[in-house]
Each structure stands twice: as structure tokens, then as C-alpha cells.
Amino acid sequence: MSAPVGEPLLALTDVVKEFRVGGGPFGGSSGQRLRAVDGVSLEVRAGETLGLVGESGCGKSTLGRCILRLLAPTSGTIRFDGDDISTLSGRRLRPLRGSLQMIFQNPYGSLNPRKPVEALIGAPLRYHGWPRADVEQRLLELLDDVGLARALRTSYPHELSGGQRQRVGIARALALRPKLVVLDEPVSALDVSIQAQIVNLLQEIQRAHGLTYVFISHDLGVVRQLSERVAVMCGGRIVETGPVREVFESPRDAYTRQLLDAIPRLRA
């Protein structure tokens, strides 16, 4: 059962992620720890988009990877759809993988250059044991959903434009009908006019499938466009969180204000 709309689908409590740094390949044991995520508590409600903003190194991508359990948090709990997933290990995570998906910044770097579109989009389905006929049918649905011409199914990533590649990345993430999608700078590598296409597409898809998004970005304009709520991260901590309009119109935290002031404005 999925959480009803408006109820928390994801709840983080005091999540910490530390990395060991220094040392080196030959057993250096300086024991230095870098705390990339430093006690984050957050809720994401079913059907909403939470924008996660901050500058490079603030820990937003690490937090995104913890949410998906691509990384194990050092401490704290992550509850997804009612279950504590913070300590699940490899095999026990597998059934969850379909519900938790990710869309990456650079689709060129995240798609296997030697596979055609149909194999790339179908891979998660085959891996999860879908029968061949169902894979075919789902593939066509997905191509339509993300606005890719069906004829492109046999194309390879290098034959596609940046926008088309990102559509493939989106289709692949949607293949298993996830509940929660973490989008890590999904439009940052795209040209302005293509960026708007993808932002609109992500909104349409969310509406059509009732998806929940965690939208990670340094671009506050895009976050404002897409999100209901926003969390501002700095130095591994959430410094401010609230409805997007409130945070943008009357930021309480000095760092949020600094971020907002730094954006170059159009003088129309």
C-alpha cells in the first residue's frame, strides 16, 4: 500500500552520513571523518515535490543517495512508505528498488553508450523479471509518456540530442512505476529551451502518475517552478524549510537570503 496523498511517504529523522577521508590505498588510518550530511530530518508527502537546494558540497546529492539507499546512512532513520529502510542490506533492498528511482544530471554519463534506447529503457524491467511481451508493451508506453518517437527505440545514446537522452533517463526511471523519484540536477546540463521542455515534461508525468519527487538543484528558479516545498541545505544541514512561496518571498535564514540575492534577475 502506498501512502495516501498528503501523508508522509518519506520521513528522515536525524540522518547522518560520514565518509572516511585521507588515509589512502595502503591502509592509511588517519581516521578522519567528513560529515557530508549532518543530522537531517525531513518529511516528503505523497504526491508533492520537495525541492532540495544548496551549493556544491552542501551534501544535497549525498542526502539524495541516502534516501534511495544507494548509500547507507551512518546514523538516523529513513522511513519509506511506513517501513524503516535505513539499515536494510543489499538483497532486502531489491524489492524496494522499483519504488525508489533516480534521474541523473548527465544522461550521457549515466546511459550505457553501447546499448540502444529499447535495451536501456527495458533493462530494469528485464532485471525485475518482466515477461518479454509485457516489456515490449511497457516500452512503447514509456516512449509515448516521455515524448520520444517510437522510431528512436533502436538509436544509441550518441545519436540523440541532450534533451532526448534525458527523456531516455526519465523513461528508464519510470519503467518500474516508482513511487518516489529523486531527481539530481536533471536539467542543469541542458540548453535553456530544452530545459523548459523537460521541466514541463516532469510536471506532466508527476500529475499523470501521482509521483512524489525530491528535486535536487542549485537552480532556484527551476525549484520554484516545480516544488511545493523547499529545503535549503548548507554544510550538511537543512537551514530552512517551508512552502516554496514562503521561503522565496520571506526567507528567514541568512544563507537562504544570500542565495536568493545572488540570482541574476531579468530586467524586463
Added chain:
Amino acid sequence: MSATAPPLLEVEDLTIEVRGADGTALPIVRGVSFTVADGEVLGIVGESGSGKTMTLLALLGLLPPRVRVRGAVRFRGRDLLTLSEPELRKLRGAEIAVVFQDPMSSLNPVQRVGDQVAEQLRAHRGLDRGAAATRAVELLERVGIPNAASRARSYPHELSGGMRQRVMIAAALSCEPALLLADEPTTALDVTIQAEILALLRELADQLGAAVVLISHDLGVISEMASQIAVMYAGDVVEQGASAAVFANPQHPYTWGLLGSIPLLEGWPPKPLHAIPGQPPTVAARPSGCPFRIRCAHAFEACTERPELLGRVAADHRDRCHLEPAAKAAARQAAPLDAGAAS
């Protein structure tokens, strides 16, 4: 200075061509003209592949020899396209300097940053090693690098992206150039660092009275920095003029599309974005006539002919579009370029 002094930079009908696979000439920049006066900031905006970086490299004489460049690039009246390599070397770094997008790949990774700033002073100003090193530290201080004396001894990888870009700017401004070319100077940086670097560029250009040609895909950056702007699409300048005029009354449907693609930070709820359908054509696949016509909601028969760059709303606000200026407001209202169509 005499009243008839030529403008600092005058680019006239600049055309850049490469040879296609079958030997035909493919123009990647077509008939670009602009002037930049002392102290002025020209912003060139466009998407990847629009020809903006090629234009900038042509100004520096840095295009590979097999690329054909026609037209004129007059710097203080001298046509740079006719200069020899040694003559160009005297200008580059001294009178015309450049800041690229990615300081990590344009700084020498195995040379201390102080030496990289000092290098130009020794080459162009004939300073000895000690004097150049001292001046380099002053310059690093001036661009806001803390502990400049010790930082001068760092290698690029030891600095943050913002600090590296400051080093690039210090090197570019070391010989007090009259013209600074900046190609996406802040695109790789965080937004707070971007704001600092833009402020720094503006301040230093003001102090030196240097003119700036700033290339960016970010209309916000261009709007904040530039007094003149040129919008490029598929090798053409499709609209150019005073920045205030272009933003207040954009004439080309591509400019409308760009403006409609950007999420605004004002107004609630956010307006839906008007994405431009499709994608920019490659040089080889550029349609005849207006290169934008296949993505344009307002294209009609005339658009199969390439429009002239005409100043119909004002002599100094020109655009390449067949639509009648009187019809534009209504056209833009009716179809700001609609979303939906997939690439």
C-alpha cells in the same frame, strides 16, 4: 584623441566556415556584425552550437587554420584577420584578454598560479622575475584572493572553482587590456560565487575602462551585465540592440522563446514555462531561409527566404524576422511558442 577615432572593436560581416564531410563549405557563423565602444559591455547570448564561442575565438585569431574566416574584425581600426601570428601574439594577453568557462582546464595544472599571472607581465611588459612576481601578488589581492602571497604559490588543483576563476581574471587583467573577452565565465560556479565574480568583472572593467564581450547562455547574467546584446541562433545574430530595448520589446520569436523558457522568481503561482519545441539544428541540418522557422509558431511562406537584419522598431534595435513589427505584439500574445512538441 581625435573625434574620428575608430571604435575599439568593429566586427563586420564575420562569416566562419568549416568543410563538411563531402567537402562542401558549412557556415557555422553567418554575417555577424557588431561594434563595441570603450568601456561598453556586449552580451552574446545563445544556446550550444549557436556560434557564440566560434565568434569569440575568431576575434582572437584562435580558430584552427582549416576554418575559413571572412569579413573584418577591426580592433582600433586594424583588421585582426589580416595580422600575422607574431602580431597577434603581441595583442593577445596585452590588449585583448580572455577568460574561459573552465579555469581548471585553461590554467596550467603544473605551474603555480602566481607564475601564471606573472608570465604575461614578463612577456608583454618586460618585467623581471621579481617585479612580475610582486605584481602578480598585488593582482591576486585585487581580485579578492585572501593571503595572496601564499596563495600565489598554490597549484590550480589546490584552489576552489571560484578562486581559480579569480586567478584567470587576475591573469587576464594583468596587462590592463582594452578589451576583455569572457566566455561563460561563471557557468561552472555556484550562484553566490557567480555573483561575486560578476561584480568583480564589472568593477575591474569599470576601473580599467575596458570593454567586455561576455558570452553566456544565461539571460539573467546578460541582463545584469550587458549594455548591448546580440542573440545568436544557429550561426545567425537573430536580434541585437541595446539590452534594455531588447528585453523590454523583444522582436524575434526565438528571443520570445528564450524569455518564456526561463522560470521567473517573481509572481505567484509560477507561470507555466513556454518551451520552444524541438531542438537547435546542427550546422549540416540547418534549414534554408530562417534557421528558426522549423521551431517557430509564426513561420509563414516568406520564412523560406533568409530574412535581412533590419532595424524596424529602432535603427539600433535590429532583428532577422519576416513578421511585420506591428503584427508582433499580437503574435507573441497568441503563441509565445507553445510547449508540448517533443524533441
